[in-house]
Amino acid sequence: MTTDGEQRRSDRDMPSTDRGTLPITGVEVENDADLMDQALAEARLAEAHGDVPVGAVVVRNGEVIARRHNERELTGDPTAHAEILALRDAAAVVGSWRLNDCTLVVTLEPCAMCGGAAVNARLGRLVYGAADLAAGACLSLYNVCDDPRLNHRVELVAGVEAEVCGRLLSDFFAVRR
Numbered sequence: 001m002t003t004d005g006e007q008r009r010s011d012r013d014m015p016s017t018d019r020g021t022l023p024i025t026g027v028e029v030e031n032d033a034d035l036m037d038q039a040l041a042e043a044r045l046a047e048a049h050g051d052v053p054v055g056a057v058v059v060r061n062g063e064v065i066a067r068r069h070n071e072r073e074l075t076g077d078p079t080a081h082a083e084i085l086a087l088r089d090a091a092a093v094v095g096s097w098r099l100n101d102c103t104l105v106v107t108l109e110p111c112a113m114c115g116g117a118a119v120n121a122r123l124g125r126l127v128y129g130a131a132d133l134a135a136g137a138c139l140s141l142y143n144v145c146d147d148p149r150l151n152h153r154v155e156l157v158a159g160v161e162a163e164v165c166g167r168l169l170s171d172f173f174a175v176r177r
């Protein structure tokens, strides 16, 4: 899509909140790639505070209702992964811990904690970008999103804009080595 680059630029130019999180715009988005662009824009904000650039958005009825990035270093909280923060914000917006009608879009394959949180949220759908061969729990090492022993299965879409998502991470670690 020709407008992807422009969309990302305009996202970055928006005023940030205190945490550096992009404001929720209420802009309706049409497809997983557009949503991933928003998650990527969110991910890039994590670098400002030395956090691994992972970003996540939660969408409901075509509207982004939550958008967060990794804040583990910023907060010193081992659970402050982008997905956990976004799911918490989304639940606050929805007014319930049940997020059946929501989609979580995240730049990196969720870990066991975040995949578990998606199941516990009864999340409807999970979309991720790059696979995480070292810690991914949504296909790579485990698949907590689709385990018949658990009481909920999350519809899973993997590999959306995987190359861009992966490059963001490899560039981040390359600078730090």
Ligand code: ZN
Pocket: 081, 083, 110, 111, 112, 113, 114, 115
């Ligand atoms: Zn995680």
